[in-house]
Amino acid sequence: MNKKTVYMDYAATTYTKPEVLEEMIPYFNQYFGNPSSIYSISRETKKAIDMSRDRVAKALNADRSEIYFTGGGSEADNWAIKGIAFAHKNKGNHIITTKIEHHAVLHTCEYLEKYHGFEITYLDVNEEGIISLEDLKNAITDKTILVTIMFGNNEIGSIQPIKEIGAICKEKNVFFHTDAVQAVGNVKVDVKDMNIDLLSLASHKFYGPKGVGALYIRKGIRIHNLVHGGGQEKARRAGTENVAGIVGMGKAIELATEDIEKHQSRILPLREKLIKGLLEIPHTRLNGPTGDKRLPGNVNVCFKFIEGESILLMLDAMGICASSGSACTSGSLDPSHVLLAIGLPHEIAHGSLRLTIGDGTTEEDIDYVLEKVPTIIQRLRDMSPLYDEFIKGDGK
Known part of the structure; x- marks a missing residue:
């Protein structure tokens, strides 16, 4: 299949x-x-x-x-x-x-x-x-x-x-x-x-x-x-x-x-649904602005205690094509210069995920991603010594 x-x-x-x-x-x-x-x-x-x-x-x-x-x-x-x-x-x-x-x-x-x-x-x-x-x-x-x-x-x-x-x-x-x-x-x-x-x-x-x-x-x-x-x-x-x-x-x-407004009116609700769903995962932050100061199809989040590359590999295994940043630097192990410039520390910047949506994206696609991502994040955190230390501490 x-x-x-x-x-x-x-x-x-x-x-x-x-x-x-x-x-x-x-x-x-x-x-x-x-x-x-x-x-x-x-x-x-x-x-x-x-x-x-x-x-x-x-x-x-x-x-x-x-x-x-x-x-x-x-x-x-x-x-x-x-x-x-x-x-x-x-x-x-x-x-x-x-x-x-x-x-x-x-x-x-x-x-x-x-x-x-x-x-x-x-x-x-x-x-x-x-x-x-x-x-x-x-x-x-x-x-x-x-x-x-x-x-x-x-x-x-x-x-x-x-x-x-x-x-x-x-x-x-x-x-x-x-x-x-x-x-x-x-x-x-x-x-x-x-x-x-x-x-x-x-x-x-x-x-x-x-x-x-x-x-x-x-x-x-x-x-x-x-x-x-x-x-x-x-x-x-x-x-x-x-x-x-x-x-x-x-x-x-x-x-x-020819009709930018029509394009935006379809993409924006999908973006907002995706952002809302991802932010329900504990210890997740949205990177970049909200509302009309943000490109319509862009979603970029960081998950604490894990690395972006691991997220991408597990997403790919589930058929989800995503990125941790620019396609031109996907082979780099350094954290994103953009995330560092907005003030994120290295350890958090390493856990970034960029999901960008477009004309082929459906609501079913958003639902599928929101079904799979929380499972992946939890599985990776369960293997993370950083998360283990955090849990053994005060958990805050």
């Missing part, structure tokens, strides 16, 4: 929707021409890329000329940060980010700091994982050229005050980049209203294919290229375009953003 599978890791990746795949298929075998060539089948691929550019632009309230296709969200982050840093180093060498960014941002900033002499300020966050706008204002100097702050956190779901950050950057004449990989398709994103200069996104987070993303670059911004070697993407990003992937992303972003 096949094991029941319940997918609860939509923040790591989503499935590709059938209607997205259907639109992609002709660009593998029928319209396979190189978009840089001039014959008719190539003109078809060029036309398809242009249509996808329009779809992405519409989803962000941008102009089509401001959308550049990349190989994913990490490439877009690298391009935005390195591109601005190198193009504007004559003005200054100071970049501001936060302690809870995705590693595509943190490692890029560390690279610039270590090898190119840039100064990086890593802003603290509060216990909900949200920055202080006052701290941001105080951190900006006459040498600051870029602020890069993620829209919504991939681990604990905290949504930053993006519009207010954008306004501060605009007033101070500093570029503002946001990694919106987790936000696009889940919450409303408007680059004009929010004063965003550069924005990264990735197709596979909103039911499109993997290996394709985009960088929004506001018109008029000077930025160095990251990838050299050809004239694609208006000579800003070399390499033959991933036509089928771009087509898929265009369709996926259209579907994901």
Whole structure:
């Protein structure tokens, strides 16, 4: 008998929707021409890329000329940060980010700091994982050229005050980049209203294919290229375009953003039910904010006295796909940098579980998880010397 599978890791990746795949298929075998060539089948691929550019632009309230296709969200982050840093180093060498960014941002900033002499300020966050706008204002100097702050956190779901950050950057004449990989398709994103200069996104987070993303670059911004070697993407990003992937992303972003409110109204009750049920397990805490300051599908909790890796293995044995944090650091034995940044001690941060829900999640899935998780937690605690010590003590 096949094991029941319940997918609860939509923040790591989503499935590709059938209607997205259907639109992609002709660009593998029928319209396979190189978009840089001039014959008719190539003109078809060029036309398809242009249509996808329009779809992405519409989803962000941008102009089509401001959308550049990349190989994913990490490439877009690298391009935005390195591109601005190198193009504007004559003005200054100071970049501001936060302690809870995705590693595509943190490692890029560390690279610039270590090898190119840039100064990086890593802003603290509060216990909900949200920055202080006052701290941001105080951190900006006459040498600051870029602020890069993620829209919504991939681990604990905290949504930053993006519009207010954008306004501060605009007033101070500093570029503002946001990694919106987790936000696009889940919450409303408007680059004009929010004063965003550069924005990264990735197709596979909103039911499109993997290996394709985009960088929004506001018109008029000077930025160095990251990838050299050809004239694609208006000579800003070399390499033959991933036509089928771009087509898929265009369709996926259209579907994901056509009715954000409807999406949220379905996901939010499931999230709240899951949170409520998990918090009924003794010695459990919710990580990150509540309400609309949290990404709709994100649930992140810590169970005291046990380790997250053990939870994941036992969940997998029961057919539940989950995570202890970012998919990009799943091989690491270190506790999450995000959980440490919100003030959790190492021993509690090690017991984290991230469950993220999406379009395929049903109420039956939530019920199944809430049936299995308490059993797993109790079994692991029964084997835990830490829990044994706690019980033998005063049990508080």
